[in-house]
Amino acid sequence: MDLPMLDATLHAFAMLVSGDGALWYIVWVSLKTSLVGLLLAAPPAVLLGYIIAMYRFRGRRIAIWLAQAALSLPTVLIGLLLYLLLSRRGPLGDLQWLFSQPGIVFGQCVVALPVLLAFTLAAVQGLDPRYAETAVALGASRWQVMLRVLHEARFGVMAAVLSGFGRVISEVGCALMVGGNIEGQTRTITTAIALETSKGDFAQGIALGIVLVTLALLMNGALMMLQGDAHAARERG
Amino acid sequence: MSISIHTSISAAVYENENVPQRDERRKALLGVRGLRKRFHEHHRERLLFDIDRIEIATHGAYVLTGANGAGKSTLLRVLAGLERAEIDSLRFACEDVLRVHPYPRAMREAIVYVHQHPILFSTSVAHNVGYGLAMRRVPKDEIARCVAEAMDWAGVTHLEGTDPSKLSGGERQRVALARAKVLKPRLLLLDEPTANLDGQAREQVIALIPTLVEAGSSVVIACHDRDLIGLPGIQRMKLRDGRIEYR
Numbered sequence: 001m002d003l004p005m006l007d008a009t010l011h012a013f014a015m016l017v018s019g020d021g022a023l024w025y026i027v028w029v030s031l032k033t034s035l036v037g038l039l040l041a042a043p044p045a046v047l048l049g050y051i052i053a054m055y056r057f058r059g060r061r062i063a064i065w066l067a068q069a070a071l072s073l074p075t076v077l078i079g080l081l082l083y084l085l086l087s088r089r090g091p092l093g094d095l096q097w098l099f100s101q102p103g104i105v106f107g108q109c110v111v112a113l114p115v116l117l118a119f120t121l122a123a124v125q126g127l128d129p130r131y132a133e134t135a136v137a138l139g140a141s142r143w144q145v146m147l148r149v150l151h152e153a154r155f156g157v158m159a160a161v162l163s164g165f166g167r168v169i170s171e172v173g174c175a176l177m178v179g180g181n182i183e184g185q186t187r188t189i190t191t192a193i194a195l196e197t198s199k200g201d202f203a204q205g206i207a208l209g210i211v212l213v214t215l216a217l218l219m220n221g222a223l224m225m226l227q228g229d230a231h232a233a234r235e236r237g
Numbered sequence: 238m239s240i241s242i243h244t245s246i247s248a249a250v251y252e253n254e255n256v257p258q259r260d261e262r263r264k265a266l267l268g269v270r271g272l273r274k275r276f277h278e279h280h281r282e283r284l285l286f287d288i289d290r291i292e293i294a295t296h297g298a299y300v301l302t303g304a305n306g307a308g309k310s311t312l313l314r315v316l317a318g319l320e321r322a323e324i325d326s327l328r329f330a331c332e333d334v335l336r337v338h339p340y341p342r343a344m345r346e347a348i349v350y351v352h353q354h355p356i357l358f359s360t361s362v363a364h365n366v367g368y369g370l371a372m373r374r375v376p377k378d379e380i381a382r383c384v385a386e387a388m389d390w391a392g393v394t395h396l397e398g399t400d401p402s403k404l405s406g407g408e409r410q411r412v413a414l415a416r417a418k419v420l421k422p423r424l425l426l427l428d429e430p431t432a433n434l435d436g437q438a439r440e441q442v443i444a445l446i447p448t449l450v451e452a453g454s455s456v457v458i459a460c461h462d463r464d465l466i467g468l469p470g471i472q473r474m475k476l477r478d479g480r481i482e483y484r
Contacts, residue, residue: 130356133319137350138369138416141342152359 005202012207022184023204027211030188033101033175034168037108038116042161045113049120049160050146054132067121070114076173082107083177099180104188107174112164119163123156124149155226162223169215264331266423266455267293267316271325274311285311286479293424293457298450300466301459303476309459310353312476313426316457317350330423346373349422353429355413357401362393362412365401369420383419391415391445407438414445418452425454431462443468 015023052063084090086098086106097103127149135148150157172190179186181195189208196205272288285308293299303309314320318340327334329344339345349369357365367384375383388394391411396404404412410430417425430446431439443464449456450470457474458465466473473484 128356130352130354131358133350134352134356134358135368135372136319136345137317138372139342139346139349139420140369140372144372148358 008202009206011203012205012210015203015207016210020207023207025184026187026189026192026208029101029104029186030169030190033104033179033188034108034165037105037168038112038161038165040105041109041112041164042116045116045164046120046150046157046160049117050124050150052117053121053124054146054149064121067114067118071118073114074173075111075171076177078110079107079174079177082110082174086178098178099182099186101179101186104175104179104186107178108168108171111171111174112168115164115167116160119160120153120157123153123160126156127153158226159223162219162226166216166219170212264295265292265328266295266297266330267291268328269316269324269326271323272312272315273323274308274315274320275323284479286476286481288312288479288481291316291474291481293455295423295455296450296453297455298447298468298471299455299457299474300468300471301457301474301476302461302466307476308479309476310428313350313428313457313459316424317348317426318345319350346420347423348426349417349420349424350426351413351417351428351430353432355409357404357409357412359401361397362399362401362404363388363397365412366416366419368416373420387415387419390418390448392441405438407434407441410434410438410442411445414442414449418449418454421452422454425449425456427456427458427460429460429462430458431460431465439464 049067052060052067082103083098085092086095086103087093088098095102097106131152132145132149135145140148170190172194175181175186175188176191176194179188179191181187181191187195189212193205193208193212196202196208269291270289272286272291274285276283276285301309301312311320315322318337321338324337327337329347334341334344340348358368363384366387367380370380370383385394388397391414393408393411393415396408396412401409401412414427414430427446431442434442439462443462446456446458446465447468447470460466465471475482475484
């Protein structure tokens with residue numbers, strides 16, 4: 001009996017176990033670009049989320065609306081916009097980031113930013129405002145208040161970072177458009193899965209899929225542990 | 238239940254003082270002229286209070302009474318600089334304060350406000366008590382000494398390393414008072430410190446109040462508690478129909 005899916009799956013496990021260089025390089029590129037993009041996006045996104053949550057200013061509601069709307073932007077559209085920006089004739093063409101890893105990092109930054117911002121905004125808004133007031137009443141400066149509030153909202157902020165990572169590691173549109181899916185350079189897990197599947201080579205696609213699912217399980221496990229800690233803290237309170 | 242407070246505020250503060258010292262102590266620490274607070278609700282403006290004058294004397298102890306919703310907590314929050322209001326003029330420690338939103342840093346550090354239900358940060362009790370000192374960049378060994386002293390004063394030394402979320406209401410209030418006292422504030426604003434406390438927890442908190450004045454702070458307490466209102470040497474302010482009545 002011919003079982004192509006079973007064969008492909010067994011081959012996929014064999015590739016993972018044997019330490020297939022090309023496959024693990026793809027995983028490495030994905031992890032590197034996602035983590036660097038996330039790390040670059042996190043400070044400004046958390047800061048913006050905090051500012052929008054804590055301060056009342058003209059246009060605040062519009063800022064919240066835009067941040068939440070950006071969550072549902074398809075990554076392929078973000079990829080298109082960045083392609084136009086980074087293409088040779090685009091305003092950022094001189095950087096020569098198109099079809100390069102820095103280009104993917106830039107894309108991951110833009111993809112992660114709304115997730116980090118919206119989740120941080122929700123976490124800080126959900127915190128009892130008396131935390132900030134108490135810090136102010138005890139003489140904390142604006143920066144000290146921010147550090148205290150973010151510390152108290154740390155479970156929500158960490159959940160934001162984990163969700164941001166989940167979004168960038170699993171997105172395909174932006175990495176494909178900005179990175180170009182060049183073998184050995186800008187091929188990521190998701191772009192490789194799309195390519196190998198279209199070529200009919202399911203084994204590498206399944207192997208990369210297993211890596212992606214494992215990462216997703218690890219991320220969600222960490223998120224659940226955080227949420228468990230947060231619930232426990234609330235119950236104790 | 239009756240309580241026994243052995244410390245008389247006036248006696249503790251003014252005893253054995255000569256006249257110039259006494260006059261110095263009686264000087265106004267905080268003077269506010271023309272204080273108005275308006276709210277916008279359902280597209281209508283509501284004037285919560287319109288107060289001609291508030292004078293808080295150095296080493297003064299006051300209770301601020303009034304019906305629920307009269308604006309006691311809001312007034313304390315305004316005086317603490319936590320909430321905006323219209324203020325015609327404000328003097329603090331004999332100096333005109335030109336910028337009241339926000340208060341200058343020196344003034345913010347001199348005034349401490351304690352919530353009715355105090356918030357304790359999710360660190361240890363000792364870290365909570367030392368938080369304000371750390372924000373003022375006081376050296377660590379000095380913080381440790383002051384924290385130990387304040388915790389001893391509040392009777393919470395045994396809770397030093399405890400997770401604040403495990404404390405009872407009375408313990409939380411005493412930790413919050415220790416956290417305020419350790420800063421040696423010139424003005425301490427307490428919002429219903431005995432609300433929701435009963436029995437021994439309430440008595441312990443009430444017993445701490447006169448010693449705060451002894452330690453050098455002026456204290457304003459928003460409350461309904463008859464035992465606090467009846468403390469010796471305490472002056473009464475009543476917020477009624479948006480105005481302050483002195484008694």
